Amino acid sequence: MTGTEPVIFIIDDDPSVRRSLERLMKSVGLVAESFASAREFLQRGHWAETGCLVLDVRMPEISGLDLQEQLARAGIFLPIIFISGHGTVPMSVRAMKAGATDFLLKPFDEQDLLDSVQRAIDQAGREKAQRDEKQEIRERVGALTPREHEVFSLVISGFMNKQIADRLKTSEKTVKVHRASIMAKMDARTLADLVRMAEKAGIQPLQSK
Amino acid sequence: MTGTEPVIFIIDDDPSVRRSLERLMKSVGLVAESFASAREFLQRGHWAETGCLVLDVRMPEISGLDLQEQLARAGIFLPIIFISGHGTVPMSVRAMKAGATDFLLKPFDEQDLLDSVQRAIDQAGREKAQRDEKQEIRERVGALTPREHEVFSLVISGFMNKQIADRLKTSEKTVKVHRASIMAKMDARTLADLVRMAEKAGIQPLQSK
DNA sequence: ATCCACATGGGACCAAGGTCCCATATCCTT
DNA sequence: AAGGATATGGGACCTTGGTCCCATGTGGAT
Numbered sequence: 001m002t003g004t005e006p007v008i009f010i011i012d013d014d015p016s017v018r019r020s021l022e023r024l025m026k027s028v029g030l031v032a033e034s035f036a037s038a039r040e041f042l043q044r045g046h047w048a049e050t051g052c053l054v055l056d057v058r059m060p061e062i063s064g065l066d067l068q069e070q071l072a073r074a075g076i077f078l079p080i081i082f083i084s085g086h087g088t089v090p091m092s093v094r095a096m097k098a099g100a101t102d103f104l105l106k107p108f109d110e111q112d113l114l115d116s117v118q119r120a121i122d123q124a125g126r127e128k129a130q131r132d133e134k135q136e137i138r139e140r141v142g143a144l145t146p147r148e149h150e151v152f153s154l155v156i157s158g159f160m161n162k163q164i165a166d167r168l169k170t171s172e173k174t175v176k177v178h179r180a181s182i183m184a185k186m187d188a189r190t191l192a193d194l195v196r197m198a199e200k201a202g203i204q205p206l207q208s209k
Numbered sequence: 210m211t212g213t214e215p216v217i218f219i220i221d222d223d224p225s226v227r228r229s230l231e232r233l234m235k236s237v238g239l240v241a242e243s244f245a246s247a248r249e250f251l252q253r254g255h256w257a258e259t260g261c262l263v264l265d266v267r268m269p270e271i272s273g274l275d276l277q278e279q280l281a282r283a284g285i286f287l288p289i290i291f292i293s294g295h296g297t298v299p300m301s302v303r304a305m306k307a308g309a310t311d312f313l314l315k316p317f318d319e320q321d322l323l324d325s326v327q328r329a330i331d332q333a334g335r336e337k338a339q340r341d342e343k344q345e346i347r348e349r350v351g352a353l354t355p356r357e358h359e360v361f362s363l364v365i366s367g368f369m370n371k372q373i374a375d376r377l378k379t380s381e382k383t384v385k386v387h388r389a390s391i392m393a394k395m396d397a398r399t400l401a402d403l404v405r406m407a408e409k410a411g412i413q414p415l416q417s418k
Numbered sequence: 419a420t421c422c423a424c425a426t427g428g429g430a431c432c433a434a435g436g437t438c439c440c441a442t443a444t445c446c447t448t
Numbered sequence: 449a450a451g452g453a454t455a456t457g458g459g460a461c462c463t464t465g466g467t468c469c470c471a472t473g474t475g476g477a478t
Contacts, residue, residue, distance in 0.1 A: 192400065
């Protein structure tokens with residue numbers, strides 16, 4: 001029911017670090033997957049699941065910070081834990097400002113990393129649940145016909161059927177028909193449901209004068 | 210209309226740093242106020258306004274990080290920019306995890322600090338506007354009588370007057386009376402308004418089965 | 419003792435929302 | 449040419465919501 005098993009993506013160019021991190025994760029029952037470079041990770045594709053990244057900062061070609069930026073731009077929101085052998089304050093601040101959940105210096109305490117990973121997984125799960133709900137609602141809204149969508153906007157803005165009919169230059173009867181079909185398609189039982197769905201999906205009401 | 214003028218609170222035990230930061234802020238038209246210690250700042254009281262803190266990490270008695278924690282516990286949400294002469298990675302990560310907006314190392318570029326301060330002020334303004342709105346709504350909800358509050362919860366959950374009457378073991382007529390008084394007190398013109406207010410104030414609907 | 423806020427509710431309406439069955443017209447696809 | 453999705457709307461009917469005026473009872477504050 002939690003959806004999918006969370007996966008810990010380990011990205012480090014040092015094979016011994018990868019092996020040791022993988023062992024650590026598996027020792028506490030976590031699923032881990034290793035990559036020797038950011039490029040290799042990016043080629044994997046499909047990160048639909050939850051989990052987090054454990055990411056080395058300094059790597060050839062694409063640095064950890066660059067990868068973080070690329071993932072953000074691509075709309076991939078896996079939490080990132082940085083590990084670094086030669087991290088500096090500006091580097092860690094940049095990473096944290098960009099949304100990293102932690103930034104650990106090697107050598108680090110294994111338990112510290114595990115704690116951080118757990119926090120990241122929890123965060124990822126919460127965020128994914130929210131995104132999924134929002135996505136689900138947006139899909140339903142997308143399934144509305146153009147006319148239904150117009151009526152929808154006005155309904156969640158608090159307009160009465162009569163006012164909606166005026167604005168759309170049609171009859172109140174037709175508005176009622178659309179409205180019924182909106183409630184069915186959106187799977188909303190009450191107006192309160194519908195308004196809350198719009199809020200969750202970030203759909204703003206219109207100015208009601 | 211922006212509410213109140215933002216104030217930059219400078220907290221550093223070094224008088225020359227305070228003077229120079231104050232001069233820097235005033236040179237770009239910002240209002241600054243200096244304090245030699247966290248204690249001195251805490252004694253000032255009333256931080257109703259917007260603005261941000263520019264805070265030295267290492268200070269006698271109460272460190273910058275301690276002050277950050279105290280303010281968070283006290284529910285004072287001014288953004289914090291740390292400045293530090295001997296900052297370490299773990300220190301900066303702790304500060305950022307606790308919500309700091311930036312962490313600069315001395316000597317820093319003056320423009321970097323000003324940029325950070327501007328970002329912090331913008332953030333503070335947005336967050337304050339949100340908190341104020343939430344607070345305003347919560348006050349209105351608090352002004353409801355106990356019975357009105359019960360009806361309110363059920364209304365925003367999508368229940369019909371008849372169902373509400375059943376649950377509260379009263380008549381539909383009485384529910385209508387309460388409902389009208391709720392709409393007036395909450396300054397809501399439509400049900401959609403009321404539901405959105407409840408959402409903004411973080412008031413959850415009940416299970417409507 | 420009196421006043422006020424709170425909760426209750428009847429009667430009478432009217433406005434608004436929802437749901438049937440019905441029908442027409444357009445446009446697009448197969 | 450036929451079917452499906454979309455948009456339109458009339459008629460009939462019932463439910464729900466909102467708003468008047470009215471009234472009663474209780475408990476606490478002045």
